[in-house]
Amino acid sequence: MTTRRDILSATVIALGLGLSPGAGVLADTAWPEKPVRILVSFPPGGASDLVARLLAEKLSASLGQKFVVENKPGAAGTVAATALQGAAPDGHTLMLSNLTPFNVAPTRFPDTPYDPVADFDHITYIGAVHLGLFVAPSLEIDDLETFIEAAKAAPGKFEYGSSGVGSWGHIIAERFVDVTGAELFHIPYKGSGPMRLDFRAGVVPTIFDAVPQNLPSVEEGSAVPLAVTATQRIDTLPNVPTFTEMGYDIVAENWLGVSTPTGVPAQVREKLDAALQEAMMSDDVVAQFDTWGLVREPMTSAEFSEFVAAQFAAWKPLVAAAMD
Amino acid sequence: MELLSNLALGFTTAATLFNLSYCFVGVFLGTFIGVLPGVGPLAAVAMLLPVSFYLPPVTALVMLAGVYYGAEYGGSIASILLNIPGTPSASVTCLDGYPMAREGRAGVALFATAIASFFGGIVGVTVMVLLAPALAAFALLFGPAEYFSVMVLSLVAASVVSTSGALRGLNMVCLGILLGTVGIDINSGVTRFTGGVQELRDGVSLVVVAMGLFGISEVMVSARGATRSYATETFSLHHFLPTVAEWVSSIGPAIRGSAVGSFFGTLPGTGQTVASFVGYAVEKRVSRNRDNFGKGAIEGVVVPESANNAAAQTAFIPTLTLGIPGSTTMALMLGALMIHGITPGPRLIAEHPHLFWGLVVSFLFGNLFLLILNIPLINLWVRLLRVPHYFLYPTVVVLICVGVYSIDNSIFDIWMTLFFGVIGYLLRLFRFEPAPLLIGFVLGPMMEEFFRRAMLLSRGDPMVFLERPGSAALLGAAAILLVAAVVPIKSLLAGAGFRRPAHADEHE
Amino acid sequence: MTSQIGPLLMLGAGLGFAIAAVATLDPGSARRMGPGAFPLLVGAALTLLAAITLVRNLRAPMDWHRPDPLAVLAVLGGAVAFAFFTPLLGVLPAAVLSVLATSSVVREFRWPWKFVLAFSVAAGVWLVFIAGLGIPLTAIRGL
Numbered sequence: 018m019t020t021r022r023d024i025l026s027a028t029v030i031a032l033g034l035g036l037s038p039g040a041g042v043l044a045d046t047a048w049p050e051k052p053v054r055i056l057v058s059f060p061p062g063g064a065s066d067l068v069a070r071l072l073a074e075k076l077s078a079s080l081g082q083k084f085v086v087e088n089k090p091g092a093a094g095t096v097a098a099t100a101l102q103g104a105a106p107d108g109h110t111l112m113l114s115n116l117t118p119f120n121v122a123p124t125r126f127p128d129t130p131y132d133p134v135a136d137f138d139h140i141t142y143i144g145a146v147h148l149g150l151f152v153a154p155s156l157e158i159d160d161l162e163t164f165i166e167a168a169k170a171a172p173g174k175f176e177y178g179s180s181g182v183g184s185w186g187h188i189i190a191e192r193f194v195d196v197t198g199a200e201l202f203h204i205p206y207k208g209s210g211p212m213r214l215d216f217r218a219g220v221v222p223t224i225f226d227a228v229p230q231n232l233p234s235v236e237e238g239s240a241v242p243l244a245v246t247a248t249q250r251i252d253t254l255p256n257v258p259t260f261t262e263m264g265y266d267i268v269a270e271n272w273l274g275v276s277t278p279t280g281v282p283a284q285v286r287e288k289l290d291a292a293l294q295e296a297m298m299s300d301d302v303v304a305q306f307d308t309w310g311l312v313r314e315p316m317t318s319a320e321f322s323e324f325v326a327a328q329f330a331a332w333k334p335l336v337a338a339a340m341d
Numbered sequence: 342m343e344l345l346s347n348l349a350l351g352f353t354t355a356a357t358l359f360n361l362s363y364c365f366v367g368v369f370l371g372t373f374i375g376v377l378p379g380v381g382p383l384a385a386v387a388m389l390l391p392v393s394f395y396l397p398p399v400t401a402l403v404m405l406a407g408v409y410y411g412a413e414y415g416g417s418i419a420s421i422l423l424n425i426p427g428t429p430s431a432s433v434t435c436l437d438g439y440p441m442a443r444e445g446r447a448g449v450a451l452f453a454t455a456i457a458s459f460f461g462g463i464v465g466v467t468v469m470v471l472l473a474p475a476l477a478a479f480a481l482l483f484g485p486a487e488y489f490s491v492m493v494l495s496l497v498a499a500s501v502v503s504t505s506g507a508l509r510g511l512n513m514v515c516l517g518i519l520l521g522t523v524g525i526d527i528n529s530g531v532t533r534f535t536g537g538v539q540e541l542r543d544g545v546s547l548v549v550v551a552m553g554l555f556g557i558s559e560v561m562v563s564a565r566g567a568t569r570s571y572a573t574e575t576f577s578l579h580h581f582l583p584t585v586a587e588w589v590s591s592i593g594p595a596i597r598g599s600a601v602g603s604f605f606g607t608l609p610g611t612g613q614t615v616a617s618f619v620g621y622a623v624e625k626r627v628s629r630n631r632d633n634f635g636k637g638a639i640e641g642v643v644v645p646e647s648a649n650n651a652a653a654q655t656a657f658i659p660t661l662t663l664g665i666p667g668s669t670t671m672a673l674m675l676g677a678l679m680i681h682g683i684t685p686g687p688r689l690i691a692e693h694p695h696l697f698w699g700l701v702v703s704f705l706f707g708n709l710f711l712l713i714l715n716i717p718l719i720n721l722w723v724r725l726l727r728v729p730h731y732f733l734y735p736t737v738v739v740l741i742c743v744g745v746y747s748i749d750n751s752i753f754d755i756w757m758t759l760f761f762g763v764i765g766y767l768l769r770l771f772r773f774e775p776a777p778l779l780i781g782f783v784l785g786p787m788m789e790e791f792f793r794r795a796m797l798l799s800r801g802d803p804m805v806f807l808e809r810p811g812s813a814a815l816l817g818a819a820a821i822l823l824v825a826a827v828v829p830i831k832s833l834l835a836g837a838g839f840r841r842p843a844h845a846d847e848h849e
Numbered sequence: 850m851t852s853q854i855g856p857l858l859m860l861g862a863g864l865g866f867a868i869a870a871v872a873t874l875d876p877g878s879a880r881r882m883g884p885g886a887f888p889l890l891v892g893a894a895l896t897l898l899a900a901i902t903l904v905r906n907l908r909a910p911m912d913w914h915r916p917d918p919l920a921v922l923a924v925l926g927g928a929v930a931f932a933f934f935t936p937l938l939g940v941l942p943a944a945v946l947s948v949l950a951t952s953s954v955v956r957e958f959r960w961p962w963k964f965v966l967a968f969s970v971a972a973g974v975w976l977v978f979i980a981g982l983g984i985p986l987t988a989i990r991g992l
Binding site for chain 3: 515560
């Protein structure tokens, strides 16, 4: 049944695309008057992509227009953000905004063509995942202090994996080296998947990686979490300390939100935010976000915009330190 | 006994009318989408992902998996009929499939493809049933050094495949590797060889290279070629059946191909492409019919098809049991599970046995559906060849353009396709074949990644590739394959053994 | 003599990549290889292989295929038409023009039939890619 409905609606979209007049903004309540694109800066299939797809389904149902996820991965997410910057500010192009293109890339690539704060309206904060330091059980280390001592005793002996040069794992690991004085040896990977495979196989003894995707390994006993980069302990790893709690100033979160280019009418922004807030309250989304380990916190659009600006400023020196 | 109860569980899960019908829908759509140039399994699975949200997880996975291996199969149809491979692994099928089509034996080639795919699929499923837990652990024995050596072996295999000689094949492999270095270097974040063009920062897309080298250049070669098409005059099924001799001579290749395929499928990220090339290269050495390889030998179709289908099935082992997708397509399948709150990982088989075994059993049905669906369709596909070439080729040009454009809505990609089309055409004129270039392009970036990672981990000591036994064995196999190809056995016997060129050492 | 062009092209490509790698990229050290190391190695390998191919080919030239300039021109024309007109007019008009361009070199193919083919291909593209697969393409710009 569902398939037939889906095919029907796809046909309706195809017709709708052809017929809707370009101009003619009616009353502000008219939005959305044609299918809305949600740009995602990751290839399909990952957790962030799924967040976008799940919300797209909810918004399609509540707002009566199809919300279509469009994956535009590449160049540290700047491909998608650049496309968003260039899109018409009419609320029909959104982006699942996140840490890398908005807080890391503009510092790392000076030729990034947009300003992450001034060129966008950051509408809704969705949630965040935190970074964890995991070691292999074969090291027989289960607390942070022992690990730091062991690493200090043999500078450069312990390799750590990150999901790439300039990834948040890499940046935070270099911060860790700076703050603790424990020298580690960087092995970059192309994404988290291959890194976790090598970690499991015992090729790299240590990884800095987002917490949720490592929870099955923690449960199984093939990864030992030493500390997380949150400001307070997280629900999914209640027995694992934060770095700050252990006396090291290392805080990082990979946030997710919804952003538009600047200039979208206020009524549209409010309607979008309201619809998103409602979607995120629904039971199945809450359950889904919980299984994915998304840590949430209520934020207004204004607070979220300030948050993005503050994050941008906070990451600037970290990125610079890691990349030289 | 446990095996039997697992299979029973699988059958009760998969053999419901509901799941069977979605399995059928999957393989049916997959076949047709796979035939379109430039639109591979990834696009097909991505399109159906939203539909899967509304389905129970088993059904969703069964359908998406069907699309995936259906599209792999569909890719070989375009390879045989038009010399335009839908997937990199299908570029091996072109080598003998297309010459067969030109001899008016497209029907036989398609029939052999259907049977070989079915056979490979069944062997892959059997391997999964018997060895899944053991094979999951197997992937963990492979470190960067071993992966690098697998790449070397595959690239040597790819160059041996070339009909104009292994030397020219090696040239093309190297060129492919170099093209693969264009874009951001993952180890340092530095941009390489882009000439400041923004669109090249993430490298050249595989579809662009494949459609240019094979598609566009093929149309340039054939557009005004024979006025008569290669189609046979009769369209009875009887006419598509291989001869008894061909049946007999295909048995060995099918078994060897499936074995090679099952093995390489379990290694994340290498999968079908490596399986097809290695299978073909091995067969080209051991077959009694080796002189006809590249000229329309049925074994040359049977081997890659059985290998890539076996690999398509066993590729699910690392994906599901380690939670590590070997390709973007596999990442999408994981996505389909995650949306239902199931996290693939080491405990998946234990926690969701009906899902795992249901999927495995659905492969049996899916492969059967593919067979039932495609034998009658051979007739239709072969008729396509009767379409006069001046109808066919303008259509193919548009299909390639739309296919490439639809990936990213990028006009730049079309220009790049055209560029590679011209390069491919020039190289073809001078007897350099595109297949080894394509595999160099696919595997080159991985090869560099593993090479550099292994060197990082050994702190700069290249002996690591010879000290680790697995790596050394694979490199040894590559060396043997290369020497066997470069030194003709006859000339060894005739005492003219010193024609072995210096580059044989290069890959050790 | 013409058949030497192939190995020479390869030689040029190998040298080109190797030189560009040395000139623009950091080779790094064995302990931590830079972005230039691998392209330099492979570029050098290709140069060597191409040189061997060239020498062999000088001794026993491999035959080469005669090009068909008209066919090349037709295919180029078709693809260029598509790439050029898609942003201006949309995918479907571009498809029509592409078919007309490609088929323009075939004499035995009458003009009315070329139009029939062109419009059928456009219809097919709409049916398969836009209606069937739901790929977000601009069918006809401005509509």
